[in-house]
Amino acid sequence: MTTTAAPSGSAASSAVKPVFWYGIPHGYAKMDLDPPRERIEELVRELNTLPAEQRAQASQVLQFYAGMVTTLKAQNVHVWAVGYHPDDDGTIVTSTLTISTVPTSGHNAKLVIAGLAGTAADDPDSGMRPLELPCGLGYLAEEKRRTVAPGRDPDSPEGPLHGDVWQGTVAATGSGTPDIIMVQLVTPALHLSDVYRDILLGVARTLTFTDPTEPAPTPDSEPRAGSVEAAMRSDFG
Template identity: 50%
Template sequence: MANEVTTAPQDTRKPAFWYGLPVGYMSLDLLPPAERLMEIINQLRGLPEQERDEADRALRLYAGIISLLNTNRVQECALGVHPDDAGGFTTSVFTVSTLPTSGSAKLVVAGLAGSAADGPDEGMRPLELPCGVGFLAEKRSPAPRSSRHPERSDAASSHIWQGTVAVAAPSTPELIVLQMVTPDLDSADDYRNILLGIARTLTFTDPARAMAADEDREPEAPTGASAAMRNDFG
C-alpha cells in the first residue's frame, strides 16, 4: 500500500489535496523545525575543523535548496531509488507544486489539453484522471552541469527525462503540478508509468472521510481514492 501524503498551499498549510506516494521514495522535509536545525548546528560545532567546514557547506546547500523549493511553491520533493536490471540503482526526483493562474485553472487545463490533442507536439497530450481533466507533458533536456565540479558533469548523463502532469484545483485558481525527473533515459517508460500512477491517486476529497463513509456501508469493492491507490500501487 502506498504511503499516503497530504499537502497544501504554503499560506494555509491545510490539506487541500491528497495522493499516494509509492515505495522507494523518501520525502525531504521542506519545513524543518527550528529545534531540529539548532540540534544540527550544535552537532556541527563539535566536529573537527575540516569536517565541520564540509558539513557546514552541505547544510547551507540543503538550506538553499529548501528555500528555492518553497519560493517556487513546491509542496513535496521526494527522492526515488530503485534497483535496475543491471544490478545497480536508478534514481529520480518527484515534486508536487501549485501554480497560480490569472483566471480559471480549469479553462487553462482545457485549453492546453485541447491544443495538445490537435497539435503536432507528441510530448504533450490530454489526460483523463479520476479527479478531472489534465494533461501530460514530457521532454528530454540537457542535464544541469555543476559549476563547482564541471569535470564530473562529463561522466554523468548528458540528458534527463522530465514528465509533468497538471490538473486544475476545483476550488482555487491553481494548477496542481506533478513532476518526475530522472537521468535514466532507458527507464523513462517506467517512470512515466509511476508518474501516471501517482496522478491517478490524486484526489480533492479527504480519503479518511471516504474510508469512514465506506465503513458505514455494506462491504464492497473499494472506490474513489482508496481504489486508485490500491490499483496503481497494490
C-alpha cells in the same frame, strides 16, 4: 502508496485546511520542506564535530539542502520526495518527485487545463498529450534536457557538473482549488523513462479533492459543502 494531504497556497502554511490529497509511491522518502530551527541547529553542531575534510563535504550538502528548500518553497512546492530504486545491473537509480500548486492569476483553472490539453491533442509532436484522470481532465508533458547536477562546488575551477535528465510533468485541477496542481518527476536514468512515466501517471491518478478519511456519503445524506454535487443541487434545485 501513502496517502497525504496538501493545502492550497504556500507550502509553509501547514495550518491551512488541505484541499487535495495524493499518494506517495514506495521507494520515495519525503524531505522536510519546513524543518524546525532546532533541527537545523543540531545539524550544524554535528557538522562542526566532523574532521575538516568531511566537514567541508557535509557543509556542501547542507547548503545544497537549504538552497533547495528555499527554492522549492518559493515555487509553492508542497512535496519533495527522493526515490531510490535498484536497477537491473545492481546499481541504485534516483529520481525526484515534486507536487506543487500554480496560481492561475484570476483565470479559470479548468479552462486553462482544457486549453492546454486541447493544444496537446492537436499537436502530438509537442511532447504533450491530454489525460483523463479520476480527478478530471489533465495533460502530460515530458522532455529530455541537460541540467546542472549536484555533487560539485559550482565555484570550483572545474565548474559545475552537468547531466541529462528525463522530466515528466502532469497538470490537473479540480473543484477544491482555483490552482493548477503540478506533479513532476525527474530522473537521470534516461533508459528507464518508460518506467518513471508509469510512476508519474500512477501518482497523478491518486490526486483527489475529496478527503479520503471522510465517511462515504449515504444516498439520503446532504452533499459535502463545496462539492460538485452541492453545486449542482444549488443550481438545479
